[in-house]
Amino acid sequence: MAPGLEFEKPINELKAKIKELNQFMDEKGIDLTDELNHLKKRLDEVEKDTYSHMTPWDRVQIARHMERPTTLDYISFLFTDFIECHGDRLYGDDAAMVGGIARYRGLPVTIIGEQRGRDTKENLKRNFGMPQPEGYRKALRLMKQAEKFNRPIVTFIDTKGAFPGKTAEERGQGEAIARNLLEMAGLKVPIVCIVIGEGASGGALAIGVGDQILMLENSWYSVISPESAAALLWKDASQAERAAQTMKITAPDLKEFGIVDKVIPEVLGGAHHDPKTQANIIDEYLKDALSSLIQLNGDELVHRRLEKYRAIGDYSLVKGNILSEK
């Protein structure tokens, strides 16, 4: 069983009690079935109640759960014949970004995704899922290749952000991200982007310009991480919980802003409770998205993509000289 989160405490306490009772019954041979059923019913209620009243911060905790399925996990569930391709042909290979070719229900596709580690050792190798410029340039190389061979692109977004490091700056982190935004806007193949965990700022957007943006129910996507927002707003990173609320970073929020096309529901308590079932749910949404996009030709795709991003923004017009009215 996945380790519980703070807000899941009542659930885990009940689970522990049930386990205890079961053991007690086995050991002493006393029939406590009534008590047990009562507790199970109670657990059901508490679970439903807890998971239907999650705060943005609760969701952030789920999105960061060590056992939450990663890009490579979903690749293994959703695709066949996956061949990982390495390197940007310019500098190196970034393990925080994975990519390659595969089949999706028989259809050849290119897959790109940010990859964090599932334990400390892998996290060190994968730089905690924070790509360097070479990661973004590898992604771009593979996306251009996808365009050449007319393959749809599926991206998985899961990052705490582009790596804030000296080497990243020296090699043009800003340019690498910017280049991807520009080029993705012009790719003549379908692009489906799925936010599966954390989606922090430009580091997430750099593989996130697409025709359909899908987002798992408990993932977050924001211009800035809750911690950094709190540090800037209240000079106090421990106010991250408050920032998570203020910044409107959850999947339902982004759906409301029209940034995300569809919110993909998660299994009760979050994807880590049942990765395989979760992959099946994603599968349905991905199938829907790709089967409609595949009907459009390259020019139509680019045109629609441009229109979609062109329309984003919230502003109004002032009439006259507002400054001189003061």
Add this chain to the structure above:
Amino acid sequence: MLKDFFIKKKKYATVPSTKSKIGVPEGIMKKCPSCKKIMYAKELQKYLYVCQSCGYHYPVSAFERIEMLLDPESFIPFDQDLVSKNPLDFPNYLEKLEKDKEKSGLNEAVVTGKGKIEGYETALAIMDSNFRMGSMGSVVGEKITRAIEYAMDHRLPIIIFSASGGARMQEGILSLMQMAKTSAVLKQFSLAGGLFISYMTHPTTGGVTASFASLGDYNFAEPGALIGFAGRRIIEQTIREELPDDFQKAEFLLEHGQLDKVIPRSKMKETLATVLSIHTKGGDEQWHRD
């Protein structure tokens, strides 16, 4: 004089308030923040706000940039009536916007329009860090996008002067998406053969560096300008290492292959005019290709 001009050209144009001369030293004397040398404000203005002792480039407002760069009376502003809303219901955001409007004489953190540089017509977007630290929200993204579209429709080049702390936090995900929006329209502009000169001034950071500012056909910068994606303090905390003094300075970027040229302000106008002229036809008939 610029003020009169604004009224003349566009009826709805916002008049920059007399207080808009941020960057221009207040009072008569100004002490250089870099070498501490004291200069007369008038003299400083004559030298385009560059310290004559150490070469420090004072940040300048968008209006000052227009005055020092464009041919007199040639600037026509666009979209001055676009103003920000508060899509996140972010606490105190509208109040902060109002304050900055008063302080800067601007409706938002970028001034867009068209004008002439030594006779060469060009579209322009000039960011101003006196307004919300030059951060990019919906209005900045929209104005820059419209300026690029104008350039595309009228077959003009565009020059974007960046001065920005990055994407604007108070507009959340909508700010982030302005990076995608401006970059997407630049892709179309590039495909149409448009010339885009990115001119980075102090500071150009975060989401602006990670979108249009890095995407010029030519990427220029002012001496000493801070240019980078991640903040210095965050990098130091992450790698637990002290960074060199010149880290993320324009000269550092030039050395690492990220810029075409670092241009002192005294050469700004003539360099831009030369680049613009090279992108027009010229020379003898025999060199014309189409």
